[in-house]
Amino acid sequence: MSTNLMYWGVSLITDIQERLQDYSGFMIFLSSVGDPRFAFTIYFPVAYSLHRFVGIRVLLAAVISEWLNAVLKWVLHGERPYWWVHQPGLYPEAAVPQLRQFNITCETGPGSPSGHAMITSSVWYILVSDFLHYKHVQSNATRFLCWSIYFLLICAVSLSRLFIAAHFPHQVVAGVLSGVILGQILNSVPISALRPFHYMALTAGLSLFAWATYCLLQLLGLDPLWSVALATKWCTLKEWIHLDTTLFYSLVRDVSSLAGLSVAVWLLSGKRIEKPAESNSCIITAMQIALALSVSLAAENYKPAHDNVLLFYTIGFIKHCLTVMCIVAGISLLFDRPRPLKERQTMDDES
Known part of the structure; x- marks a missing residue:
């Protein structure tokens, strides 16, 4: 990427931080709203409670967009502003831009394309279009x-990512465009036609491709973990660095969520529980949302110790797998009823 483009990006970020310094709390809130974790802990549980097929499509959008984002970050090798400005030879020592950092700035993965912009734009596209x-x-x-509301919210999230110095402008633009395109593609997938085999095959395919990409980078003499050292070195406070912002954890979350979905759909396949929740009363729907959110937020709030990295990732895999299983299988078993064959065929045609 052109160094001049990154110089311009730093100047724009500096200007944004100066103009919006009194709104830092709101900017951090906007960035949190666009956090990829929200796709798994908020948007998916709520969407599934409202409509089964939409919920599964939202989960697929979250998984595939985050997985693709991780692979692209490995390949594109994008810098982040908060560490890039400190690289030797870019600025005179006395003229290094003093970019402000916040407790959510120090993500450890490469910066391009923006994961917040890509995953949020993809998931929200599904929500609006459906x-x-x-x-x-x-x-x-x-x-x-x-x-218009969708566009304004995506712009707000993108602006917040610039404000906290986590991304360059071209990285958020790339994230938004790729997320919208992916959302359009996934919106055409007939969810009712997918079976446990399809989800299992997708789980295996994403896992193998990510592993192959990692191995290929190593064979080419590139370090897939190069960004972790820079984040650790230039983050203002070390406690702002978290293992759950690494690309490895993102991939673990994606694969485990798909695995959980595969098992849940398999558990439900023999029961023909496919009725969407839209025909339920408001009270029943509210109960489903409350139960689904309770499960997802309880799982999200459980943070295993970082002392043992392998154990951390293993627990993360189990946590996300069980969360999706509980929401998909649990909600359906508790609240859905089997439909007659004619009704199922009608629903399949509508989906």
């Missing part, structure tokens, strides 16, 4: 309003 589809929204004004 809302318009299943609610049969025909009004052009309403559709325009929904997509």
Whole structure:
């Protein structure tokens, strides 16, 4: 990537931090709203409680976009502003830009494309498009309003990523564009036609491809973990560095979530529990949302010790796998009823 583009990016970030310094709390909130973890802990449980097929599509969007983002970050080798400005030879020692750091700045993976922008734009695209589809929204004004809100929220999240000096401008633009394209592709996938075999095959495929990419980089003499050392060196406070921001943890979350989905769909396949939740009363739907969020947030709040890295990743795998299993299989078993064959065929045609 052109050094001049990155110089310009640093200047823009500096200007944004100066102009919005009184709104740092709000900027951090916006960045947190776009955190990829929210796709797994908030958007997926709520969407699944409202509509089974939409929930699964949201989870697939979160998994595939985060997985693709991790692979692209390995390949593109993108810098992050908060450490890039300190690299030798870029600025005179007395003129190094003093970019402000925050407790969510020091992510350890490479910077391009932005994971927040890519995953959020993909997941939110699914949410908006499926809302318009299943609610049969025909009004052009309403559709325009929904997509305008989507665009403004994505811009706000992208701006927050610049404000905290986690990304360069071109990285968030690349993330948004790739996320929207991926969302459009996934929106055409017929969820009702997918079986446990498809999810298991996808789990194996993503795992093998990520492993092959990692091995290829090593064979080429490249260090897939090069960014961790820079993050550790230039982060203002070491306690701001977390293992769950590494690319390895993202991949563990993706693979384990898919594995959990595979098992859950297999458990449900013999029961023909496919009825969406949209026909339930508001009270029943609220109960489902509360239960699903309780499971996902309880799992998210459990943080294993970082002392043993292998144990940390192992517990993370089990945690995310069980969370998805409990939400998908548990909610369906508790609240859904089997539908007659004719009703199932009608629903499959609509999905």
